[in-house]
Amino acid sequence: MSELTTVARPYARAAFEFSVSNNNIDAWSSMLFFASEVAQDATMAKILTRDKAPKELADLFISICGDQLDESGQNFIKILAENGRLSVxxxxxxxxxxLETEYKKEIDVDVVSAYALSKAQQGKLSTSLEQRLARKVNLNCSIDKSLITGMVITAGDLVIDSTASGQLSRLSNTLHS
Structure with a gap:
């Protein structure tokens, strides 16, 4: 996976910088999402592993994507094909x-709670997390009845565990040390 990331990172960064300079991040995001879905299709994945001329491969890929790619998106696909990187x-x-999330200063936060949170509770939680993380927060709430009470909040590397079992575990660790 790290090798794949190493190969993909320069292309992602170039596409992102181009989209920022042309003020069309959302359009690029949509194009890339659609093109990646095409690349993940089982039939297309087989085609990508065959020995085909880059131009032929790019033309095929672009024809499948149709109007979903603008001219710059088509050029991006051609560059990936020329370098044998459509599979990434x-x-x-x-x-x-x-990169888009970082640029927009947003963060996705997963909240697992014992019970469903009301809109008011979600609003208060979101406001508190936005202040703490200095970013716009996108809450993804789910329910896990086995928690009994409290919630687990995960935002990137930050984990806040206010569940009963989490509190008991911390108390136990404190008493043992």
């Missing part, structure tokens, strides 16, 4: 999305 398109799309 899904990873390019993931890295592009990460």
């Amino acid at each position: 398109l899904p990873r390019v799309t993931q890295l592009f999305a990460e």
